[in-house]
Amino acid sequence: MISAIILAGGKGKRIGGNKPFKKFGDKYLIDYPISILKKLKIPYTIVTSKNLLFKYNNFLSFDLIDDFGPLAGILSGMRTLNSEWYLVLPCDCPFLTEDFINYLIANIKFAEKRGCKCIVPRHRNGFIEPLFSLYRKDSKIYLNKLILEDKRKIIYLIRELNPLYVDAEKFKNVFININTPEELRDALKHLIKK
Numbered sequence: 001m002i003s004a005i006i007l008a009g010g011k012g013k014r015i016g017g018n019k020p021f022k023k024f025g026d027k028y029l030i031d032y033p034i035s036i037l038k039k040l041k042i043p044y045t046i047v048t049s050k051n052l053l054f055k056y057n058n059f060l061s062f063d064l065i066d067d068f069g070p071l072a073g074i075l076s077g078m079r080t081l082n083s084e085w086y087l088v089l090p091c092d093c094p095f096l097t098e099d100f101i102n103y104l105i106a107n108i109k110f111a112e113k114r115g116c117k118c119i120v121p122r123h124r125n126g127f128i129e130p131l132f133s134l135y136r137k138d139s140k141i142y143l144n145k146l147i148l149e150d151k152r153k154i155i156y157l158i159r160e161l162n163p164l165y166v167d168a169e170k171f172k173n174v175f176i177n178i179n180t181p182e183e184l185r186d187a188l189k190h191l192i193k194k
């Protein structure tokens with residue numbers, strides 16, 4: 001019923017390119033979400049615009065449009081895997097946990113009952129985490145529409161989906177993602193402490 005879409009495209013300009021394959025501890029960044037998904041037996045696809053290292057290529061989908069950003073990546077992933085709900089994740093989430101994913105999944109029944117087509121963590125300050133969220137398969141219609149209109153912000157999608165917001169506060173570290181070499185260094189300190 002659930003599949004995952006790991007977004008691994010984009011330029012990664014701030015970190016100097018090739019973000020999924022930045023070394024983090026003894027693995028690549030992208031290995032972290034992959035290992036959690038494997039443990040939970042959730043099928044996944046990795047979406048990007050070019051070939052990755054050989055061992056990852058079985059799971060690859062390509063961006064329908066180059067450099068459009070996450071919305072095109074999500075739609076590409078939804079076209080690759082058939083599922084009721086899709087877990088969208090970034091490639092740079094080394095502190096992702098099984099508990100967090102199970103928490104999102106536990107909200108599906110309630111979301112279905114209320115006609116919510118996405119489940120999005122929200123922090124106390126109102127900040128939301130759309131790249132750590134669940135999207136129902138009928139999001140595809142809205143994704144197609146937004147892409148045709150060249151509307152790239154993910155908030156446009158969320159507004160169409162009658163979102164169910166869930167509590168992000170108890171999972172704070174899960175949302176640590178890495179945009180710059182400094183953030184990579186800081187996150188490594190955190191990994192060592194763990």
Ligand SMILES: Nc1nc2c(ncn2[C@@H]2O[C@H](COP(=O)(O)OP(=O)(O)OP(=O)(O)O)[C@@H](O)[C@H]2O)c(=O)[nH]1
Binds near residue numbers: 009014048072090
């Ligand atoms: N498939 C796909 N993924 C993307 C695209 N743009 C960003 N992503 C992914 O979305 C997540 C969040 O993007 P950012 O952290 O801003 O990454 P980025 O855009 O490559 O980085 P900057 O160039 O520094 O802004 C990361 O996992 C990226 O790999 C895209 O066009 N296609």
Ligand SMILES: [Mg+2]
Binds near residue numbers: 010
């Ligand atoms: Mg970006």
